[in-house]
Amino acid sequence: MNRRELLISLLSLPAGLLSATAVAQERSQADPREVHLRNLRQLTFGGQNAEAYFSPDGSRLIFQSTRDGRTCDQIYTMDLDGRNVRMVSTGRGVTSCSFALYLISTDGTGLERVTYAETFASFPMFFPDGKRLVFASSRHAPGPREFNIFLADWAA
Numbered sequence: 380m381n382r383r384e385l386l387i388s389l390l391s392l393p394a395g396l397l398s399a400t401a402v403a404q405e406r407s408q409a410d411p412r413e414v415h416l417r418n419l420r421q422l423t424f425g426g427q428n429a430e431a432y433f434s435p436d437g438s439r440l441i442f443q444s445t446r447d448g449r450t451c452d453q454i455y456t457m458d459l460d461g462r463n464v465r466m467v468s469t470g471r472g473v474t475s476c477s478f479a480l481y482l483i484s485t486d487g488t489g490l491e492r493v494t495y496a497e498t499f500a501s502f503p504m505f506f507p508d509g510k511r512l513v514f515a516s517s518r519h520a521p522g523p524r525e526f527n528i529f530l531a532d533w534a535a
Contacts, residue, residue: 422461435509439485456485480514509533
């Protein structure tokens with residue numbers, strides 16, 4: 380797979396990088412009543428961390444966070460063990476994992492817009508084989524705050 384391997388959705392465009400470190404918490408985080416969860420590990424510490432998605436090959440996560448003392452969300456990537464955290468947004472302005480889908484390299488280069496409808500598009504997930512993409516969007520929605528689910532074949 381080439382270096383462009385993450386699909387994200389953003390309000391502002393990524394350009395800069397910032398290295399950080401995180402290590403998955405070793406002790407189990409599961410409540411005993413959560414019988415379907417195994418090997419639950421906390422990957423982020425501090426700040427508000429949300430909307431995590433797998434890269435198409437399943438090797439990395441992309442998420443939004445206010446870590447590092449930031450007052451508004453920025454977009455970060457990290458390995459599945461919580462290591463190699465990198466900010467891939469610019470650090471300026473507010474970013475969010477919503478509104479338009481973009482493809483970007485894990486090093487923050489190669490930004491390419493994927494969706495062009497002037498509507499909300501978010502929550503992208505690749506199928507395990509990387510050949511199909513599912514996402515939510517207000518495209519063709521009959522009213523405000525209504526969303527549809529879209530499935531597309533992925534053309535690299």
